[in-house]
Amino acid sequence: MYSLVKYYHPYISPFDPCPPMKVKSYRTPPNLYIGFQPPSLPQFSPREALAHGTLWPIFYSPYPGKGKEEMTRE
Amino acid sequence: MNKTMPPEYYSMLEEIQAVDFVLVELTLYLDTHPTDKEAIQQYNYYARQSKKLKKEFEKQFGPLLQYQSYSGYPWTWDDTPWPWQV
Amino acid sequence: MWLYEKKLQYPVRVSQCNPRLAKFLIEQYGGADGELAAALRYLNQRYSIPDKVVGLLTDIGTEEFAHLEMIATMVYKLTKDATPEQLKEAGLAPHYANHDKALFYHNAAGNPWTAEYIQAKGDPIADLYEDIAAEEKARATYQWIINLSDDPDLNDGLKFLREREIIHSQRFREAVEILKEEQGKKKFF
Numbered sequence: 624m625y626s627l628v629k630y631y632h633p634y635i636s637p638f639d640p641c642p643p644m645k646v647k648s649y650r651t652p653p654n655l656y657i658g659f660q661p662p663s664l665p666q667f668s669p670r671e672a673l674a675h676g677t678l679w680p681i682f683y684s685p686y687p688g689k690g691k692e693e694m695t696r697e
Numbered sequence: 698m699n700k701t702m703p704p705e706y707y708s709m710l711e712e713i714q715a716v717d718f719v720l721v722e723l724t725l726y727l728d729t730h731p732t733d734k735e736a737i738q739q740y741n742y743y744a745r746q747s748k749k750l751k752k753e754f755e756k757q758f759g760p761l762l763q764y765q766s767y768s769g770y771p772w773t774w775d776d777t778p779w780p781w782q783v
Numbered sequence: 784m785w786l787y788e789k790k791l792q793y794p795v796r797v798s799q800c801n802p803r804l805a806k807f808l809i810e811q812y813g814g815a816d817g818e819l820a821a822a823l824r825y826l827n828q829r830y831s832i833p834d835k836v837v838g839l840l841t842d843i844g845t846e847e848f849a850h851l852e853m854i855a856t857m858v859y860k861l862t863k864d865a866t867p868e869q870l871k872e873a874g875l876a877p878h879y880a881n882h883d884k885a886l887f888y889h890n891a892a893g894n895p896w897t898a899e900y901i902q903a904k905g906d907p908i909a910d911l912y913e914d915i916a917a918e919e920k921a922r923a924t925y926q927w928i929i930n931l932s933d934d935p936d937l938n939d940g941l942k943f944l945r946e947r948e949i950i951h952s953q954r955f956r957e958a959v960e961i962l963k964e965e966q967g968k969k970k971f972f
Contacts, residue, residue, distance in 0.1 A: 654953035662733050669715035676946025678722035688929040728839040729957040763787040780791045781856035
């Protein structure tokens, strides 16, 4: 399994003017890992598919917003 | 003069949006997987579902598809609301 | 030709009258990685790409117009009943002075849309890699707009659009594999 978000610790200088964000993150969505889509993958129902923006759960990549990952990894 | 759309307008529309979304997803999938029989069967099934749902919707709320839907009298295509107004 | 269907692809909702969000959202209307640029990029490239991937470019290009209409709906709803005073507070006075509440194809910084945002190199691999990059850039833009927005209903629609970029990127990646003509020989995993 792969993670949909990666973290790194940027260099912090004593001369940085803003309080440092110790951990930064970026997204790595499922399309980077799946390759050519295999047939007969499990599907959402039509309503769920619309709500998730995709028919296949394997491609669903939630996005929390507001830099939440940085907060939780402090 | 203002009309408010009843709750059925929204619920029926959302049902259509859900089925049509499956058709969009299967279309893009089949564009790169043209020999997946199971997906083609599923596509045809939902295409039929979509037609059925739209027929019901149009009976109550007027035409959905330009040049394809039937009109009542007077001409109903240009009746409000437009999609961005609802 | 194209047929217009009198419905949005996704039920767009906006909970607050907040024209400030419209100012950011317009990036996806008339910006470099916005929906207009996407639609015009794919629907133009399709004339000179191998037949095997013309259908995909046509269908994704068409879906981008549905996304353009969703963004327009969001902007329309966020500004529809805002007073000039509210627009001024939201930093939209320059827009109001020129356009009133009309939508216009420009980005969040006010630069008008330009064909220089899109490319058609005529080389299928170069064009598809541009398309993959465009989808990832649009996904990133949706992330930054979601980070700026505190309207949960609006974010619901934006998250749908972000997910669509992921699927489009996936299909363009598959199109590259099809043009490499190796995918039949490779084992699925």
